[in-house]
Amino acid sequence: EKGTYPHYMLKEIDEQPLVMRKIIQAYQDENGELHIDQPIVGAMKEADRIYIVACGTSYHAGLVGKQFIEKSANIPVEVHVASEFSYNMPLLSEKPLFIFISQSGETADSRAVLVKVKELGHQSLTITNVAGSTLSREADHTLLLHAGPEIAVASTKAYTAQLAVLSILGHTAGKAIGVQQGFDLVHDLGIVATAMEALCDTKEEFEAIAKEYLATTRNCFFIGRSMDYFVGLEGALKLKEISYIQAEGFAGGELKHGTIALIEEGTPIIALATQEEVNLGIRGNVKEVVARGANPCIVSMKGLEDEEDRFVIPEVNPLLTPLISVIPLQLISYYAALHRDCDVDKPRNLAKSVTVE
Numbered sequence: 001e002k003g004t005y006p007h008y009m010l011k012e013i014d015e016q017p018l019v020m021r022k023i024i025q026a027y028q029d030e031n032g033e034l035h036i037d038q039p040i041v042g043a044m045k046e047a048d049r050i051y052i053v054a055c056g057t058s059y060h061a062g063l064v065g066k067q068f069i070e071k072s073a074n075i076p077v078e079v080h081v082a083s084e085f086s087y088n089m090p091l092l093s094e095k096p097l098f099i100f101i102s103q104s105g106e107t108a109d110s111r112a113v114l115v116k117v118k119e120l121g122h123q124s125l126t127i128t129n130v131a132g133s134t135l136s137r138e139a140d141h142t143l144l145l146h147a148g149p150e151i152a153v154a155s156t157k158a159y160t161a162q163l164a165v166l167s168i169l170g171h172t173a174g175k176a177i178g179v180q181q182g183f184d185l186v187h188d189l190g191i192v193a194t195a196m197e198a199l200c201d202t203k204e205e206f207e208a209i210a211k212e213y214l215a216t217t218r219n220c221f222f223i224g225r226s227m228d229y230f231v232g233l234e235g236a237l238k239l240k241e242i243s244y245i246q247a248e249g250f251a252g253g254e255l256k257h258g259t260i261a262l263i264e265e266g267t268p269i270i271a272l273a274t275q276e277e278v279n280l281g282i283r284g285n286v287k288e289v290v291a292r293g294a295n296p297c298i299v300s301m302k303g304l305e306d307e308e309d310r311f312v313i314p315e316v317n318p319l320l321t322p323l324i325s326v327i328p329l330q331l332i333s334y335y336a337a338l339h340r341d342c343d344v345d346k347p348r349n350l351a352k353s354v355t356v357e
């Protein structure tokens, strides 16, 4: 039930801090250490390469998950869109592990890949919100998201739950493999939950940004580098599916190779600047589009902020920034759709779970 909330989407955005705490609890052992069942850690240890397969928002979570697993566990990871993988299968390594990311666990495109993977005799793990779903039943292993039912068509809390579980998977496997982790993930995910709360408490800021930048625009670009690029892809998907504004996410450095031709006087550009090593680079990209008339909205992280920024998110472990930088984008999309009189929870042409290929 959505209770006093006008829309499920807003309720589900607000639930994210609680979901973080539930996930931390669900994956802690009696000593408070993060724990993932031995058969799954064993499958990670044995794999010479991981193939993440997913669609839509879950695919975007996979792009971030690749960074978590490669950085924490030192295992190479490829991320594939399920509908492409089925018909254009890459050369596989000798001991692959397949990870299916699916909120519903019922997505037909991902199921089709799992059928093929099983025929080939490879190990599989499903990360899903729905225990007993098809992808969970058919894979060798399952990790649950513990996000509670997600009703709004636009996925929000499932995305951040997927990121949290992927971070725990990478961290736990890394430890088992003997990779030095260098930080306490339980502690840092707790900080993420608190930062999420702070962001959910400043909704009027994001409503103001939506009104200022997106009330009448035809299009909008999201730019970022490294982790911020992947979050920008998710921000663009959120905005386009519920507000019908043509929105695209780009790697900051890639704009000048073509897309910058689309920048006109007043084109909104939402730029994420949460990564220290690319902070100068993304700010340079913002200057390039501003010189062509763009209307920039920079969302940065505390410690990296500049006077020109429109919003500064609280500081968290740099690896975990996607978990909180996505929240302003979810809320901006929500308010853009609301003020453009769109059906927020049930956008046109879309279904909650896509059970046809």
Ligand code: F6R
Pocket: 055, 056, 057, 058, 059, 101, 102, 103, 104, 105, 106, 107, 110, 153, 154, 155, 156, 237, 238, 241, 352, 353, 354
């Ligand atoms: C976007 C959205 C979709 C789903 C995609 C995969 O907000 O919800 O892009 O992420 O259809 O669905 P699952 O995760 O259920 O496999």
